[in-house]
Amino acid sequence: DLDHVHLPVVHGIDFGGDNPNRPPEHHVEYLDNGFSTVIRGHTPPAARSFKEYKGKRSPVVSRLAFFVPGFTLRGQVEFAGEGTGMFNLFYELSTPIDEEHTKMYYLFFRNFFMEPENDAMHVQRNLRNVFQDKANAESIMPRRAPDLDDWPVLQLDREDLVMSAYWQEMRKLRNAGCQIDRLALDLLDANGDYRVIPSPGRRADSENWVFAAVPRLPASEEFADEADQASSGAYFGT
Structure with a gap:
């Protein structure tokens, strides 16, 4: 759409x-x-x-x-x-x-x-x-979608303006440490070590019962300070 x-x-x-x-x-x-x-x-x-x-x-x-x-x-x-x-x-x-x-x-x-x-x-x-x-x-x-270090930037014409904006938002999420590490998660699943998307409410209190979080790709240096905030639940998978 x-x-x-x-x-x-x-x-x-x-x-x-x-x-x-x-x-x-x-x-x-x-x-x-x-x-x-x-x-x-x-x-x-x-x-x-x-x-x-x-x-x-x-x-x-x-x-x-x-x-x-x-x-x-x-x-x-x-x-x-x-x-x-x-x-x-x-x-x-x-x-x-x-x-x-x-x-x-x-x-x-x-x-x-x-x-x-x-x-x-x-x-x-x-x-x-x-x-x-x-x-x-x-x-x-x-x-x-393929796992790439970086996505190609669309620079064509007005047909691509909105799609380019979408991929820019996806890059922001990845750079902030929000993207699930699919390969690492597959290995955990294969060994019965099931993970969940972290709940912001449960993570706010260390005494709350919390499942281990899904592995995520590391944040870029620019967004390293925001990685903890990103783990509060913002993510994308597909």
Whole structure:
């Protein structure tokens, strides 16, 4: 969902303009715990019932934000045009299960077509996008990202701005000592030495009952002083 190219390719949702398959010019704003961006396009209505709200094709405003806590993606689309106050809103939360599986949760909201008879249409539209993404995600090979000392930096064009911001956040987590050492953990598991993600509440008091924490890759020198803070529970696995 952070890759804007997938909208026209996977879902058939174009951006309008001279090249409807390319996102318009936009910039990424970095937050304390993630990043956000705003895209203004001229996306055509997806169904006849929506056309009456399009007016004179004022820009459709899409606001996207990613938050590291909960690996949460928030999307807000003012589908009827900027200033109309008609929004589709969703939250997508991701929980790593293991190296190859992630549990995803969705919350969808709207403030238009509120009548019960319109629920089925919205559920159908949301499920269509979810299952299109699910099919693509499950077909990706390889199923796990390679363990690299550093990831290549994407410096291509506006299609890659949001993905580049995501990988920058991942590098911050690794540098802060938050990434699980997968190889070390596999050896521990094989010997029956099971580990857990540390609980901040239990670690705050040394007398609390605490399982041994999962091994993590060492923090970079720049973030060495923050390694203890990182062990409070912030992590990423997949």
